[in-house]
Every structure is written in C-alpha cells, then in structure tokens.
Amino acid sequence: MSLDTVVEDIREEAHARAEDIRDEGESRAEEIESAAEADADEILAEAEREVEREVEQLREQRLSSAKLEAKQKRLEARRDVLTDVRESVESELTDLEGDAREELTQILIEAASAEFDEGNDVSVYGRADDQELIESLVEDYDGYEFAGEYDCLGGVVVESEQSRVRVNNTFDSVLEDVWEDNLQEISNRLFEQ
Known part of the structure; x- marks a missing residue:
C-alpha cells in the first residue's frame, strides 16, 4: 500500500466522516427547527387564545357598560316623568x-x-x-x-x-x-x- 493510497483512504474516510457529521448536523438542525416550529405554533396558538379571551372580556365589559348606561338613561327618563307629574299636580293644586x-x-x-x-x-x-x-x-x-x-x-x-x-x-x-x-x-x- 502506497502512501498515496493511505492518503486517499484517509481522505475518503474524512469525507465520509464529514458527510456523516453534515448529515447528522442537518438531521439535528431539522429536529431543532421542527421543535422550534412546534414551540412557535404553540406560542401562536396560546397568543390567539389569549387574544380571544381578551376580546371576549372586552366585549362583555362593553356590553355590561352599555346595559348599565341604558338602565341609567331609563331611570333618568323615569325620574324626569315623575318630576313632570309632580310639577303638574303642584300646578293643579296652586290653580285650585x-x-x-x-x-x-x-x-x-x-x-x-x-x-x-x-x-x-x-x-x-x-x-x-x-x-x-x-x-x-x-x-x-x-x-x-x-x-x-x-x-x-x-x-x-x-x-x-x-x-x-x-x-x-x-x-x-x-x-x-x-x-x-x-x-x-x-x-x-x-x-x-
């Protein structure tokens, strides 16, 4: 076996080893990328759920606020009507x-x-x-x-x-x-x- 053959064998072995390392690195990179994508998908899904919760909570708050405002306006209108009725009775008593x-x-x-x-x-x-x-x-x-x-x-x-x-x-x-x-x-x- 000549030196050239040994060098060639070492080179081929190094290339093969490099190829294995590259394949292993790519495989590992794909695993990391896949895990990162899964994490990102989970984070995105959680963020969407959180946004939906916040939107629902905001909707409930606005609905509750609108109902309260409507109730206050109804009560105000009733107070105004009662005041008008009272003033009408007072006027009739004065004019009696x-x-x-x-x-x-x-x-x-x-x-x-x-x-x-x-x-x-x-x-x-x-x-x-x-x-x-x-x-x-x-x-x-x-x-x-x-x-x-x-x-x-x-x-x-x-x-x-x-x-x-x-x-x-x-x-x-x-x-x-x-x-x-x-x-x-x-x-x-x-x-x-």
Missing part, C-alpha cells in the same frame, strides 16, 4: 279655586285644630292669595287669626305659643306624604311593562 279650595282648606284647619287646647291663641298662616279665604274660615274658631303669609301651594300652618305646637297642614306637606307613600304605585302605573 272656589268650593274645592275652600273645602280642602277647611278640612286642613279642622285637622290642625285638634292639636290645640281650647282658649289658646292660635296663629294661622297660609298662601297670600288665600288670605281672605283663611280669614273667613278661622272666624268659626275662638282665638284663631290669620297671622301672615306662608310660601306654599295652599293649606295652612297653624301654631300656638301656649302649647308650643306647630302643625304644617299645607298642600305641599300633604302632597309630600301622599307622594312618598304611593311613589312605587305611581311609578308602576306610569311605567307598566
């Missing part, structure tokens, strides 16, 4: 005239008089426009007199220094009591669903 106004005022004075002892000096206050009416009504009660103006829709405020009692029997106070006691029923009738 004649026998109806006299009868209501008489009932309120009579109800207030039950709180005072006979012989007390009793001051009766009322709306300026009702002065004549109140003066004529209190003539039937001993010790009662119209004492001045009270800012109200109608009715009377009656008080006595001797008994230290003050009775607010104005249309305003009666309306407030009736309104509060019946607000749920009023609301149900106005906004039947």
